[in-house]
Amino acid sequence: MLLENSQPEPYRIKMVEPIRLIDREQRQARLAAAGYNVFRLEADDVYIDLMTDSGTTAMSANQWAGIMTGDESYAGSRSFTKLTQAVRDMLGFEYVLPTHQGRPAEHFLFRTLVRPGQVVPFNAPFDSTEAHVSIAGGTAISCVAEIGYQPSVEHPFKGDVDVQKLRNVIEGEGRDNVPLIMVSLTNNAGGGQPVSMANLRAVKALADEFAIPVYFDAARCAENAYFIQQRESGYANRSVAEILKEQFSYAEGCTFSCKKDALVNIGGLLATRSRALYEQVVPLLVLHEGFVTYGGMAGRDLEALAIGLREMVDDRYLQHRVGQVERLGDTLLAGGVPILRPTGGHAVYVDAAAFLPHVPRSEFPAEALASELYLEGGVRAVGLGSLAFLKEEPSTGAVSAPRLELLRLAIPRRVYTDSHLAAVAVALIRVYQRRDAIRGMRIVSAPPMLKHFTAVLAPIEVRDEAVAECREVMV
Template sequence: MSKVTFFRGQQLPLEMHKVRIIQKLTLLPVEQRLEAIRAAGHNTFLLQNADVFLDMLTDSGVNAMSQEQQAAMFRADDAYAGSATYTRLYDKLVEVFGMEYFLPAHQGRAAENILGQVLVRPDTAVAMNYHFTTSKQHVVVHGAEVLELIHPDGLKVTSDHPFKGNMDTDALRAVIAERGAEGLSFVRMEAGTNLIGGQPFSLDNLTEVSQICHEHDIPLVLDASLLADNLYFMKIRDPRCVDLEIPAIVKAMADLCDIIYFSARKLGFGRGGGICIRDEAMYKRMRGFVPMFEGFLTYGGMSVREMEAITVGLDETLDFDMINQGPQFIAYMVNELDRRGVPVITPPGGLGAHVDAMRFLDHVDQRQYPAAALASAVFLASGVRGMERGTMSEARDINTGVEPLAHMELVRLALPRRVFTLSQVNYAIDRIDWLYQNRHLVGGMRWVEEPEILRFFYGRLEPIGDWTTRLVEQFRADFGDSL
């Protein structure tokens, strides 16, 4: 493991890389942070990056590139068709996943659009270990429903289960028995369940899901966007994988699936995406949607420079020293917050540290969006931009107006790969600790502007009462002239 033990025996993560390019950051005074979050409608997606100190909104498209990736971008072949860049990316994907057919797309949700167009049938369902916002939307708009069949431990906020992202295979069998195989358009497994703390699934679980799907001739689709984190946890937690090299684990996973799609904004440390397909007939069913929605078949809406970077990034995803830094930093942050009493999702997962807003703000009604309120409060206390992953991220039924309450109310503090230093992580921990000590000051939120589709991206809220002002006043009283 790439860790070093020092300082009275405490284990601290050790980066297996050095920083060679930097970006200057700005830490605004707390009063200016209040102005900024008000202007953003208390939606951290709408903050200007110039007003953000540490951007922990997401790991999507903001991971640091290596020198090898930067160098590869200079050899990009920008031919509209027949590009050598495409051939290099295609060859790498065949090497990694072993699937003969590939369709490029500009990012993961573009791949989901194509999957929805081809695979989703009205009045059926798509079974998932857990949904992601865009994956669910692409199912719903085609007249189907999403069935979340997460392992029972998956929705336990605190647990020592190593694979909380596992699908409940008994529930999958029961759904097939009730609805018939024709009642499922496909089964989707997400490597690293984003919305419940980046929790992984095991190879045994994927194997069992695959056996059930193939027994009933149901396509098994793997969302590999967060594959790197899932691979890390398989390598250190899964008895079947501890003695395997990372490429062998990937191949074992891929052999169980019919289709693998991904956002290269996460997988491969670049920007883009695509769909790997095992069956030629399925490939031909999907192929026409690429020039319709994305671009020609050999670039699919991606920059060829990014395609070269992804090709190298896929190699780096197979390097344990490259993929372990993110989960180790996350584990450090989660464990430190937990040690200070701050409620977090355990065990530490991938993507980021996830703070449990339901326990953090147990005095705020869930219908007042505690995760959204906490995300605003974290920004006020620290200049750190996190993301609401709770009821605000759900979708109100456009026919009935009913708003489903999320299973969890989380604030995700993403740690993009190879970006932050340990001192920056410690700063975030310290400010969140202060906020927890003053949590009684934080109140709820209500809508000012509520879009019908994917409202969490661009909707606007306002605080109920003047709690943001009181929080700023307490910050200034405790920290004085400190930012």
């Protein structure tokens, strides 16, 4: 069990925040009022919140101390100078453009480099990243290795790019139609799986052959470096900081949602070696985020981020953080719950298709499972399956489901103890034991893009009258 293999946290807890578990009848009412979409739940109605690891970090004493010394100057902030130096020291990029989170950085990158009709190869794009490519007029293409689509098979680097797939895309589309290659570290869309250093070298070599720049989605780059240290030959005796620096040596730049591995509650950046790209993005940054030396952040946020970039590579912290996720995964496996193996660095991904094989993909098994987990234990997790990644061909109306149907249990950094995660495991195992009685969901209303964030859903068995009431409540 999870608690039997627990390791003490490599930190002391100096502040606490009360949480409460409301009773099942209340949870049922809250879920119905939220249109059976856990994104719409009030945080106070959630007991243990594993929806995301983004912006949910508990910051360190040094970061909180840094906040008090943040420089709020509009231009030339010394906190920005500290951030720039931290990026150069840790990642190796000369030019730094701060944003309030990762999405503006993606917007600026794709808006600048992608023209209508072009394609952007990835290992696998996350839904919001893919949307930014689409808005720029491009198409994101997944080139992840086939092993990444086999949830039950153990493999150390399921986030690797299939280099032959990548070559086929470049040669099939033509070099001029591929403005950049993007690699997510780790691969969030495919279970938080890492990318090997050997694969990054191979991608870089192919990109150089065609003179195409490589950019990283760096949200969980420190966890990726830790997996390389633990799993790849030749890296066991190197520090995570050293491995991190080598990773980025194979990229022209990165977008970075710093709300993940960089240990802050808000913040992001676009970093690059290209002065030409930097100069193109600066006017967009000023227009949409703020001046170039603060972007979308306050000086105190810049200060906390500069510290977080240095703290994120602490080997003891990463050993505990990744180990905590692994222990939760092992406990669920022992209870019979099918998960994507091996566990990722930031989350356990439940194989919702294997958990609910009787629920067709058109009835959104991941969302059905998310609802049931909330009802059972007040735990909020997020579905990453048909609702998030469904593809519709505009010309024909043909719909295709993604190859993976996952429920993500994302673990906030330095927030929950193993006893919290033991409660999560108990709740999910109970749901698994009554899985045959679970039914699917249908869409009541949803926007055309990024449906899973705001869709109103209803259980298949709910009568039309109840659905109408649900819609009225949501309005």
